[in-house]
Amino acid sequence: MAKKQITRRDFVKAGLLTAAAAGLGPGVLKPTGLWAAEPKIKGPVKVGYQAIMSGTLAGYGEFHRMGAVMAADEINASGGIGGAKLEVEFRDSTLKAPEALKNARYFVDSWEADFLAGIDSSGQALALAPVMAQLDKPLMVTHAATEKLTEQEVYKNGIKQIFRICTPTYQDGNAAAFVAKDLPAKKWATISPKYEYGYTCWQMFKDTLTKLKPDAEFVAESWAPFGTTDFRPHINTILDAKPDGLYSVEWAGELIAMIKQCSEAGLFKSIKHVMLPVGAAMDVLEGLGDAMPDGLWMSGRYFFMYPDSPKNTEWVKAFHKRWNHYPAYVSETGYSTMYAFKKAVEASGSKDSKAVIQALEGMELDSPAGKRIFRKEDHQAMYTVPWGLTASDPKYPFKIMGKMVIITPEQCFNRPPFEGAECTPPFKS
Amino acid sequence: MLESLVHVCLAGLAQGMFVWLVASGLTLIFGVLRVLNFAHGSFYMLGAYFCYTLLSALGDNFWAGLLLGPLFVCAIGFVIERFFLRYVYHFELPYQLLLTFAFVLIFDDVVKVLWGAGSLGSPRVPGLAGSVPILGRNFPTYSLFIMVAGPLLALVLWLVLEKTWAGRIIRAASSDREMASAIGVRVPALYTAVFVFGTWLGALGGGLAVPYVGLLTPGMGETIIIEAFVVVVIGGLGSLKGAFLGALVIGLLSSFGTRFIPTFDMFLTFILMAVVLVWRPQGFFGEAS
Numbered sequence: 001m002a003k004k005q006i007t008r009r010d011f012v013k014a015g016l017l018t019a020a021a022a023g024l025g026p027g028v029l030k031p032t033g034l035w036a037a038e039p040k041i042k043g044p045v046k047v048g049y050q051a052i053m054s055g056t057l058a059g060y061g062e063f064h065r066m067g068a069v070m071a072a073d074e075i076n077a078s079g080g081i082g083g084a085k086l087e088v089e090f091r092d093s094t095l096k097a098p099e100a101l102k103n104a105r106y107f108v109d110s111w112e113a114d115f116l117a118g119i120d121s122s123g124q125a126l127a128l129a130p131v132m133a134q135l136d137k138p139l140m141v142t143h144a145a146t147e148k149l150t151e152q153e154v155y156k157n158g159i160k161q162i163f164r165i166c167t168p169t170y171q172d173g174n175a176a177a178f179v180a181k182d183l184p185a186k187k188w189a190t191i192s193p194k195y196e197y198g199y200t201c202w203q204m205f206k207d208t209l210t211k212l213k214p215d216a217e218f219v220a221e222s223w224a225p226f227g228t229t230d231f232r233p234h235i236n237t238i239l240d241a242k243p244d245g246l247y248s249v250e251w252a253g254e255l256i257a258m259i260k261q262c263s264e265a266g267l268f269k270s271i272k273h274v275m276l277p278v279g280a281a282m283d284v285l286e287g288l289g290d291a292m293p294d295g296l297w298m299s300g301r302y303f304f305m306y307p308d309s310p311k312n313t314e315w316v317k318a319f320h321k322r323w324n325h326y327p328a329y330v331s332e333t334g335y336s337t338m339y340a341f342k343k344a345v346e347a348s349g350s351k352d353s354k355a356v357i358q359a360l361e362g363m364e365l366d367s368p369a370g371k372r373i374f375r376k377e378d379h380q381a382m383y384t385v386p387w388g389l390t391a392s393d394p395k396y397p398f399k400i401m402g403k404m405v406i407i408t409p410e411q412c413f414n415r416p417p418f419e420g421a422e423c424t425p426p427f428k429s
Numbered sequence: 430m431l432e433s434l435v436h437v438c439l440a441g442l443a444q445g446m447f448v449w450l451v452a453s454g455l456t457l458i459f460g461v462l463r464v465l466n467f468a469h470g471s472f473y474m475l476g477a478y479f480c481y482t483l484l485s486a487l488g489d490n491f492w493a494g495l496l497l498g499p500l501f502v503c504a505i506g507f508v509i510e511r512f513f514l515r516y517v518y519h520f521e522l523p524y525q526l527l528l529t530f531a532f533v534l535i536f537d538d539v540v541k542v543l544w545g546a547g548s549l550g551s552p553r554v555p556g557l558a559g560s561v562p563i564l565g566r567n568f569p570t571y572s573l574f575i576m577v578a579g580p581l582l583a584l585v586l587w588l589v590l591e592k593t594w595a596g597r598i599i600r601a602a603s604s605d606r607e608m609a610s611a612i613g614v615r616v617p618a619l620y621t622a623v624f625v626f627g628t629w630l631g632a633l634g635g636g637l638a639v640p641y642v643g644l645l646t647p648g649m650g651e652t653i654i655i656e657a658f659v660v661v662v663i664g665g666l667g668s669l670k671g672a673f674l675g676a677l678v679i680g681l682l683s684s685f686g687t688r689f690i691p692t693f694d695m696f697l698t699f700i701l702m703a704v705v706l707v708w709r710p711q712g713f714f715g716e717a718s
Contacts, residue, residue: 054537055648059547194695222687225695227652229642230447232440232572233687239566240433240688253548253646260643264560266567287550287644 044085045351047072047341048107050100050118051143051330053092056227056253059283060120060330064142065090066323067331068117071338081342082349088338089113095120097127104128108135114351115140117337120330122146122197125162129153132161136353138360140340142333143301145169146200150378151418160357163379165340165372166301166333167409169197171385172249172277173204174412174425179297179387179405180205181212185244185273187219191234191258192249194223201249201277208412208425219243224250224258231258235265245273255279256287268293280388282328285398292390292399299387301329302369303401306386315368326396327368336367340374377416382409432564437688438681439563443572445680446579447634447641452657452664452672453586454630460667461603461623464514465522467529469631469657470650471536475502476632477639477649478544481551491554491640499632506628510621518620533650540647548646551639558640571640578637582630583673590669599623603667659698663705665715674713 049068053061072088080086089111091103100119107113116132116139119125125144130153132139141149141164150168153159180188188209192198202221209216220241222234231254238246246267250258255276262268272295278284279298304316304326315335319327327335341356343365348355362376372383384406391402415423455469479501484494509532517524557574560567590596602609602619610616638653639645660679664671679698686694705712 053546055651056548056646058541058647059545062546222691229649229652230440230444232443232569233437233684236433236436236440236684237688237691239436253644256548256550257643261569264567264569264571266560283547287548289550291550291643 041082041084041345041349041351044087045081045115045341045345046111046113047086047088047115047117047338048091048103048111048113049088049334050091050093050103050107050116051334052095052120053090054094057095057120060143060252060328061090061092063282063325063328064118064330064334066319066325067327067334067336068338070319070322070331071335075338075342081351082346084351086338086342093118093120093124095124097121097124100124100128101131104131104135104139108137113137115341115356117334117341118142119144122149122200123195125149126153129157129159129162133159136161138163138341138353138356140165140337142166142337143330145172145301146196147204147414148200150380151414154380155378155416155418160379161353163340163360163374163381165337165381166329167383167385168380168413169201169204170409170413171299171301172201174208174414175299175385175387175407176201176205176247176275176277176297177208177212178407178412178425180209180216180245180247180273180275183245183273186215187217187241187243188245188247189218189220189222189238189241189243190247190249191222191224191231191238192247193251193254194225198223198249202247205247212426224254228254229257231261232265234258235262235267239265239267239270243271245275246271247275247277249277251278251281252283253287255281255284259288259293260291263291263293268296273297279390280329280401282326282331285400286325289398294390294392294399294402296390297387298390298401299385302327302332302385303329303388304332305401306404307370307384309370311366312368312370332368336365336369336372339367340365340372375416378418380413382413384408432566433688435564436566436568437684439568439572439576441681441684442677443576443680444684445677446575447638448653448656448660448680449579449673449676450575450582450637451631451634451653452660452676453582453669454627454634455654455657456661456664456667456669456672457586457630458624458627459661460669461599462514462518462620463667464518464525464529464624466627467526467654468509468532468536469529469627470654471533472502472506472628472631472650473635473638473653474540474645474647474650475505475536476635477645478540478635479632480636481549481639481645482544484552489552489555491552495633495636498636499629502632502635503625503629506625507621510624514624515617515620536650537647544645544647546647548644550644551642554640575637575641579673579676583669586669656698659702661712663702663712665712667716668712668714671712671714 051061051064072086075086119141120143122144139162145168147168154162190202222237274296276298280300280303344356344359345351348359363374365372372381386404388401388404390399393400458466476499480494480498483498484491487493557571560569660675664675682697686697
């Protein structure tokens, strides 16, 4: 037997080492950065990022890119990911599902991506889910919001490769209902996009508000097809129904057009309570400028004035300095995605899919948007995004959030196993 | 109820007249040159951007922007016809479609490079920014303006084509190119002129769209061009009268559809197009071939 005995001498040595380590403090001997991970991670860490970069929504792609590029530059300037260089490549997702699949296959099969990120449309995200299981690379969704992605595909169908770093429709439907329950408005109506995202959010808003405020009524819905430029017929539908409140998950340019046309039609004079779950987007706020009325409720996936933390303040400053823009929410999710991959790779010491997925599950990430935790069951990032009232501020050439209301993810995110009434808010604990 | 009906009607008329402004140039170019110009949507977009830039440069003077902006786009239209399109007239239709579609892609990216990928908000038009109460509900003044501008443009086009010497030549060349050429009409020059004029109409539509829609985005031409095509097909390819009527029908149909049968509003216009194509393939006023 060649089994090595622990001699008395070894024992003393080990004791001395331990004592020395304790004396020097934990910072010195803990393997960090370059030194620790270098032997394990070979070659660059490659992230294939796809977002909408053409057509009327091309601005979103730009904002994604600004965030992701900034993170990659920072990471590479300070030693990369475990010593390996981080490379990010961008492709136009065009918002069409077949293009998303093509891009994903190109990234993995030809470009040899280790991770994928991006995706704006819920339809694309759902189409991509089974493909991600085949390609077996982690995908971090930075914008698409359908809760079906995490509830169905990740939790029920077990597609563990998918994670989401942005707030899902819970923020748009459930959290909105929590804000709406305290408003002196009983009758609600909506103008929303005529596709999955619009229907889901309105349904969730109705369900949750009915539970929180049983006398709430829903009096009209008008669905605007993708690409609508003339909202006047929809506005007529709403005005005919005479609601107290308007709820709308219109977004980007269509939201800009809708708000302008609502103002012209005098809608904000007769309807005092307006909720825009994705209104706090920089493209919308900058695009509208003064034309955004005061006193509308809005939220998003991140707003640059929240949280009031040094990390966020510094980041917003650096972002503005580099791009001459305030960060849009997709900039923040794109930026934090790179740090999530970095943290997971360094924690697992590998860029292997299985190890990284394991590291990401339940992982805590300190990001400009605050602390995120990737929920183990459905891979959804739990973090807080405020709801707030639009207000003017002489420091900014656009409307900002004045009064803010915080609805935490614990309050408003659906809970696993995503079946039955006890999995949707309000929760007892 | 009356209030609602009147407003649905008004919104439809405004929408129809707005599409007519864009469709007029498209159908004119087809009527004379027999080219289905995909890039017409790009002219609309470029018109909007040039008007926007000029009106900002000229101290938010909307009218000066509207007057000068389309002229820049006319110059682009001239280059496209004279140096590109002219060489594919004798090829089959798909070549012309491909060429003009290539310009759509090029101009979308040019706009992104020059003006940025994000959307730009439009300034208000002095005098037309507010709204007027009609039966107790506000109607945008600018929409009323569009409802006047549309028929006015139709009248001017009709006068030019029916009552002037130039109009007679255009009609001659469009009904028989060889014969017109034989009696001494310089057809190539005429084609260039008509194409540039059609470009101007598209760009003017874009300039007028800025306050109507409320914002500018790269790719904004792609949405409108589909509607304009539907209008032109329903009205009869090449027929201005048909495009005017088609635009009115489509505008009203879409407004009433959105209000009263919202589930099917997206289908309505295309159902109408399908019915017209089956029942009267040449459109309302098209010539049967």
